[in-house]
Amino acid sequence: SAVISQKPSRDICQRGTSLTIQCQVDSQVTMMFWYRQQPGQSLTLIATANQGSEATYESGFVIDKFPISRPNLTFSTLTVSNMSPEDSSIYLCSVGGTGGFTEAFFGQGTRLTVV
């Protein structure tokens, strides 16, 4: 299995500002995934972060709004830019589902509230 640490666990931010969420994994992984869970909703994949290449974004998500870094095989960041109240969600980092792991493992999530 994989242990995933996310920081911060929660934050309250002013609209128009940006927040960077960090995700640290205890093992080297090729792909890391960022999901969003809006209030009362299911999880939606934002993007796939590969080390050494640009992230791949899902339909409806763009790099300018959700820039992602992946500097090495154990770390990634997701930035939520120019925030609005509609960005209030839980953001989750995930690894696995590829290679040796057939299931995905998730961090504890970052609960973001934009006021």
Added chain:
Amino acid sequence: AQSVAQPEDQVNVAEGNPLTVKCTYSVSGNPYLFWYVQYPNRGLQFLLKYITGDNLVKGSYGFEAEFNKSQTSFHLKKPSALVSDSALYFCAVRPFNAGGTSYGKLTFGQGTILTVHP
């Protein structure tokens, strides 16, 4: 494109009774199927998976799920519910492409809130 449906927003059962949380899926090819549980203020915890083999799979905390290919279903079950099982449950699917390479993307159902009453 794949999809997952959890037809019940909420399931209520009495402690000690059996529980079922329903899930149906749509995917091209053979699916990888998963159940996750989310407790308040926590991330997702993996419960169990179906990859291949026996249609009945057993997972954590006494949960099991039955894969039914003809009905494209993967219902989560537990013979005797506990109050501590109360949580939000998600079914998820990942397609297994013809070339044998797994995609790392999960498609989730909308979630089912399970409430177990004392």
